[in-house]
């Protein structure tokens with residue numbers, strides 16, 4: 001497994017990290033079993049994946065607990081990245097960003113307890129604030145938590161370039177976690193200037209476009225209501241057609257290289273020079289093992305070129321967003 005230094009830190013991250021959203025057992029269907037999730041985390045460690053992205057939101061702490069138990073006695077030093085600042089509101093438990101000092105502190109304390117750590121390697125703000133808390137309040141609080149030793153490094157997710165530029169004035173923010181894949185490349189147009197100016201690391205989430213880029217969908221799939229993909233427009237209509245064409249051609253390349261389609265799609269993300277690491281969600285050991293192969297693409301610029309040609313070939317079927 002290849003590693004890269006997360007800029008501004010001493011963290012050497014495997015270029016493929018494991019995302020723990022699905023193992024929280026909410027939003028991703030009814031087929032997630034804790035025992036299999038633990039096996040998947042062990043398979044990740046065996047494959048050289050040394051960091052895990054979790055959040056209190058993932059099953060209201062369930063993903064944290066599964067991760068803690070899986071790492072116990074296996075790799076207590078694995079890097080844990082979490083994402084705080086979301087609260088569940090009302091009787092429906094609707095998730096909203098809440099970034100005032102009191103909530104950030106209590107969310108972090110609860111995370112430390114659940115994950116059984118005294119400090120967390122990377123603590124990211126999960127979403128920008130929906131309630132008008134000033135950036136200054138949020139990020140000076142995170143800086144205080146870092147100064148207190150509860151947070152080793154501060155990151156953010158999902159912020160636009162302007163806010164990113166401002167918030168880096170209030171805290172030692174070192175990374176942006178953002179969606180990035182062969183089907184979603186806004187990062188390149190929108191964020192790269194500020195990322196370069198501020199020297200930030202990039203952690204790419206949803207690199208498989210929730211499974212669309214694995215090539216496993218030969219026709220429009222149906223999902224149970226418990227799976228957020230039942231409400232994801234990308235799994236139907238023109239976007240699905242485009243994604244299927246891209247995945248089909250990635251599959252041909254994958255067969256030539258004797259790897260899986262998923263690892264080709266993920267490999268393209270890992271090979272991008274502005275990406276520090278990709279966060280691949282997975283439910284099973286087999287998925288993790290396939291995804292871990294993606295690191296091989298960093299040494300294969302010719303394969304990355306072929307992938308760009310595939311995208312170019314299908315550019316006309318891509319719906320305009």
Ligand SMILES: NC(=O)c1ccc[n+]([C@@H]2O[C@H](COP(=O)([O-])OP(=O)(O)OC[C@H]3O[C@@H](n4cnc5c(N)ncnc54)[C@H](OP(=O)(O)O)[C@@H]3O)[C@@H](O)[C@H]2O)c1
Nearest residue numbers: 019020021157205206207208209210211214262280281287
């Ligand atoms: N900061 C944020 O706001 C934010 C938002 C989203 C995600 N994230 C993080 O990023 C991580 C990754 O994103 P994501 O999980 O949304 O999407 P993703 O990584 O693009 O897709 C993950 C899903 O694809 C399927 N899959 C994975 N590997 C596969 C393989 N080799 N073959 C076939 N299917 C495979 C699995 O679901 P099935 O088996 O059910 O198909 C898996 O749950 C999350 O777990 C989370 O840690 C962060």
